[in-house]
Amino acid sequence: MRTICSEDHRLHFPQAELHAGQFVTPFERPSRVEYILARLRERGLNDIAAPDPVAMAPIRALCRPDYLAFLEHAWDEWKRAGCAGEIIPASFPARRMNADRAPTNIDGKVGFYALAAETAITAGTWAAALSSAAVAQTAQRIVAGGARAAFALCRPPGHHATADMFGGYCFINNAALAAEAFRADGVARVAVLDIDFHHGNGTQDIFYRRGDVFFASIHGAPEHAFPYYLGYSDETGEGPGEGANLNLPLPPGAGYGPWAEALDAALARIRAFGAEALVVSLGVDAYKDDPISFFTLDSPDFLDAGRRIGRLGLPTLFCMEGGYAIEAIGVNAVNVLEGFLDA
Ligand SMILES: NCCCCCC(=O)NO
């Protein structure tokens, strides 16, 4: 299995993340990639390459133009406005306010395009987000070209990003880009399976009214887990997308038993949907020692999960999402890949 990874992920490493009322070193940090690369090499998965240059047209097709312009120019505008620190959202369009018009003021614009306050933007964030998108695009082309699977070692992650919002450490939705690329390649029905602990609200939002891309997510119940405001089981899609969205929320403390049942349910629905290609939003924050999550999966469970996904028999693109138990992230992420290859 070929892995695609860009060194430019290092351009995004904010000084701080707002967590539990304190500014802490961000959980989503460059060393995550190092641990995964080390484990890939340790397990003989040495086929690791840099991405092709980013293709902007698919990103422009996925994201709203004003949002992309915001991401590209936010840092310069922020600095021109005399803001001393990194960009952190502070004012949001709240209930019964006008969420359709972006302010001119950069502080207002930041909150307009943000879905949460933990994710800072720095001077290098735009370039890093584009490099992560290029990683997903390049890995998708490998699968579209006939490979059984490929691993897009994306950083920053993407599954919380919508067409017009960033947050949850995400800026551009890499998995959605890959699903759209499969569609553009002529794959009639594509499935996105999100096994990150957190609901992939961005991916859901992007495909919610679409019947050609099936979205399934296993995640911490939204009444207890970020992103909180999407991810309920009664969200089943709208219009042409009715029935093409499957949320499988699980309660605090859920272990591999119920999690694997949810996975099997998702895989059965993906099979019934008739998917011809699969994108896996590969977050491993369902791990028992993850610092910001509440499932209790252990490392061998990720091997079994990979096997179950592999038995679907679809061309599969793995897009790295979350996972913050840094010492274990390599084992857990690569276990999914090895389980898949073993299926
Ligand atoms: N309090 C913010 C939590 C962000 C979670 C990001 C993530 O791992 N998403 O998959």
Ligand SMILES: [Zn+2]
């Ligand atoms: Zn996550």
